[in-house]
Amino acid sequence: MERYSVKIDSFEGPLDLLLHLIQQAEVDIYNIPVSDITNHYLEYVRTMQELELNVASEYLVMAATLLEIKSKMLLPQTEEKEEMLLEAEEDDPHAHLMTRLVEYKKYKEAAAYLQEKEKQAALYYAKHSTDVCSGAEQQNEPNLSEEVSLFDLLQAYQSLQNRQSRSAVRTVTTIEAEELSIEERMDDILSSLESNGTVEFSALFPVKQRAYQIVTFLAILELMKDGKVTCLQSENFGDITVTTRGGRPKG
Amino acid sequence: MKGEEIQAILLGLLYVRGDEGIEVKEAADILETSESEADAQLTNCQAYVETRVPGLQIHKAADKYRLVTDKTIAPYLAKLTESPVRSKLSQAALETLAIIAYNQPIGRAEIDDIRGVKSEKAIQTLANKKLISEAGRAASIGRPILYQTTVHFLEAFHVTSLEELPPLSEDATEESALEAEQFFQSLEGET
Secondary structure (H helix, E strand, C coil): CCCCCCCCCCCCCHHHHHHHHHHHHHHCHHHCCHHHHHHHHHHHHHHHHCCCHHHHHHHHHHHHHHHHHHHHHHCCCCHHHHHHHHHCHHHCHHHHHHHHHHHHHHHHHHHHHHHHHHHHHCCCCCCCCCCCHHHHHHHHCCCCCEECCHHHHHHHHHHHHHHHHHHCCCCCCCCCCCCCCHHHHHHHHHHHHHHHCEEECHHHCCCCCHHHHHHHHHHHHHHHHCCCEEEEECCCCCCEEEEECCCCCCC | CCHHHHHHHHHHHHHHHHHHCEEHHHHHHHHCCCHHHHHHHHHHHHHHHHHHCCCEEEEEECCEEEEEECHHHHHHHHCCCCCCCCCCCCHHHHHHHHHHHHHCCEEHHHHHHHHCCCCHHHHHHHHHCCCEEEEEECCCCCCCEEEEECHHHHHHCCCCCHHHCCCCCHHHHHHHHHHHHHHHHHHHHHC
16 A cells, blocks of 8 residues: 655654754754744644654654653652662653664764765766677577567557558448457467468458457457567567567467 | 786676676686685776776775776766756665664664654665665564665765775764753753
8 A cells, every 4th residue: 555655844753853953952052942842743743643644643752752851850859869760761761862862863964974975976977787698699580689569569550550541441331240359369360370480460450440450459469478479570660570489388 | 817918808897797897706707716816806907997097987895896987077977968867865765774774784673763753665765776685584573674785785875885984973972962961951941
């Protein structure tokens, strides 16, 4: 399932947002109203809630952590308690969060470094590797070497249609009820290939009827997909030759 | 074989291979010599191109050498192409990649932990771009998949080895710890 992800501002998560707030705090240390920070968080969460529940929950956890820290700070603390807190740093949300922030910031900086390296690396160009094998293969099949793409086939089909529509005499036609299945045409094509080995693409369309042509075209595609035939084209826009896959037993 | 001949062969191989590069082991097989000898010859070749062939250089990433153009001529080469240079990685992907690069092998849960958000998609992106690969599984509960960076990562960031990456700066750590401290003090001060 595809997730619809939306990026708001340029924050990458609650830690990133918090880091951003801290950096702002450096500029104006004594003037950060906690309510503002909490509001900032909640605004963020509200915007995200309908879009990315997963992310929103992470932001909620951070908001809750901040509130927890704030409430703990409000409590009067004896010296003894503070010592205990130091010992149990793991349980102290303040210390824990600080550690995480510091850790995260390290990697955020490393990411910035990598980004710079990535930019730099783009300045070194390497050429694509030269295909030294293709030359040898070409000698075996001097004229029919290039595998044809689907687009070549489509183009051939289009030009065939153009040619036929030009030559077709406009007459009143009757609709024939006869139905031709792709499987039938596949068998037809295979049997004509069996006797000849190869057959011209255009020769497979003797009947100038749209349904017939489409069924034939689909049959060729189906045979290609199954690997029963190969289409070869000696030059751009040249006629396409359909052959059985060389040497492979019929499936 | 004379040194010059070997250099010619290696340079030819590097040219033909292009961005795929050639590994020391392959070069050793082709030259029918030991890997250490092949590596030495490739290093020679690198030095030769560096001093004698303007516009080109040989870049080493782990065990792989590639023939690339020099950085100095990049602006001219850029004129050849209208399209913007390669797709850049997102911030999330870069952060994830940095965490993996400095802590490999590492599992997804630990990455999520450091970043404070899920990194699944970033990991997928990095794996698709062949910048990271799986490195077995951890022995811990659930046997999570571990990730490591690839040779392609070194190539894509024009780095020779992981050791070349600068250490995570401790100064910055203290600085941010101070900032964090100030931040919490300001929280405290206001309440």
